[in-house]
Amino acid sequence: MPQPVHATSTDVTHRLVPAPAGRIHVAEQGTGPLVLLVHGFPECWYSWRHQLPALAAAGYRAVAVDVRGYGRSSRPEGVESYRMLELVEDNVAVVEALGERDAVIVGHDWGATIAATSALLRPDVFRAVGLLSVPYTPPGGPKPSEVFAGMGGPEEFYVSYFQEPGRAEAEIEPDVRGWLAGFYAALSADTMPGPGAPDPHFVTPGGTLRERFPADRLPAWLDESDLDVYAGEFERTGLTGALNRYRNMDRDWADLAGHGGAPVTQPSLFLGGALDPSTTWLADAIAAYPTTLPGLTSSHLLDGCGHWLQQERPQETNRLLTEWLDAL
Template identity: 45%
Template sequence: MGEPTQRTIKANGISLNVAEQGKGPMVLLCHGFPEGWYSWRHQLEALAAAGYHAVAPDMRGYGKSDRPEAIDQYTILHMVGDLVGVLDAFEVKDAVIVGHDWGATIAWHTARLRPDRFRAAAILSVPYRPRSEARPTSVMPQTADAQFYQLYFQEPGVAEAEFERDPRATLGAMLYGGSGEGAAAIRASAERAGRTVGVGMVSRKDGMLPKVQVPLPSWLSATDLDYYSAEFARSGFRGPLNYYRNIDRNWELMGAFEGVKVVVPSLFIAGDHDMVIAFPGAAEHLANMKQFVPQLREIKILPGCGHWTQQERPTEVNAAIVEFLRSLPG
């Protein structure tokens, strides 16, 4: 099938780098944190082989795409606008949207707000979450010694300093720590030490990254890690972290859409070792999802799989997405 090709497009007033492969109806792939178009390398090829035009942008702030400086340029409405802009740049009427991690949240809202342009949604890792009653950061866990990682990300410059010191070590630690293998190892070592693991908690004293070198997970090659490292060495972490700095602002903005459901056919896939599925309240979101996503076709849970769903389990994820695409009307 050849390799994906990359080019720069104009979308929603900024330049986005996109990787694409194949011909046919468009499938738009939205990555999460801390990744890039490259996290979809296995899906681009499989979707192209199945007769689709797979398009994976470096999302705003990432890779070779534009990285606006101002924090307020990274709201959920900017992201939805970027994806509508991608369809316009390619002059296509509609597409199926696929999202993982932050890209999952963005894809849910894109399908929800623009069902005229996005005819179906396949979402990985992050279930649909209705708007909370309270401002999100006000209810995130924190203690005298530790805080939830999304709180750690709020102060501009702090997480950037830790992560940019050695991008390769940062990405290696995050990709291993969030994977099925990493999650199992962390849990086992906590059990041996007789302590519980606070999901997503960051030490106020030591920061987020482990002080020891971690192994490469089996699904990630040294070449893959080199690619990610070079991207982040060039682009830095400010853009990606700015997504988190808009969590409360997004909550304010989305009040306007209270009660709007995701009405397009949808598929949800996650690993049973995914830290997002372990977050407080996640089981409830999974159980109630059909209330907010009435055309949810299936919730597929992959045993032993961690957070990096499409990279850890490409064969199962590709098969599930292609089957879902082929089941859609028209």
């Protein structure tokens, strides 16, 4: 099987562009229609290293951002600076700073939610949207913190654990590299805990998430040099900016109340991993796509794939992504 092409530093142009966050770091490759790539937690622009050259070769201007709080982008003070409305404004500012009027936006994990909300709020800028791993769920419904607090019985759902400022940081900061390696392994198809093993999405009373992570093994998609990139970024920046996304879910719920139940109507793509809890827990959201994503033109669950879709299955992701883009 041919190996996926890595984006090397000589192929990719890095720069900082002005945005409401202060600055947003972008990694860019290729020319043509703009495709904006938005990563999730705990990642950075490097999560799209396999997509940048593939999209460039297919005739697109591929631009991967560091979301505010991550990498070389600004890290504003204050938890409320990481609410969804501000992240949407950052994306609009990036498109404008690149001299473009519109873009296709593609996101993974939290980036999928950021991409979907960007498309919902600014259809004038984002003409199509691709969602990887996390399905679209329209704004509305019960208050998120109350939903998460009711999950897990005596154990605590990881989102609730992340929502308390400083708490997850205290677990992660002593060994950022080791924690990241375990987190990536816990959600990868080839290293995730087997059926019947304790679920790594939940924390025991007084415990830590890391207690349930696989130890001493990396997933096949992540080699030591890749881990060096992620660990190096988070050892420099800390995790607070990244975790602040989770700490704004109730604010987002209030901010977007006027859009309750709203569909995203632009042409859309969904790619999920069949072994990813994001797709099994949110199966009802996928089933609702005829109503919530009426412009959906491509939807695929990749067998035997976990959460880190575009890194676990780069060639398949690149093929499906470029086929969808070419058909727009």
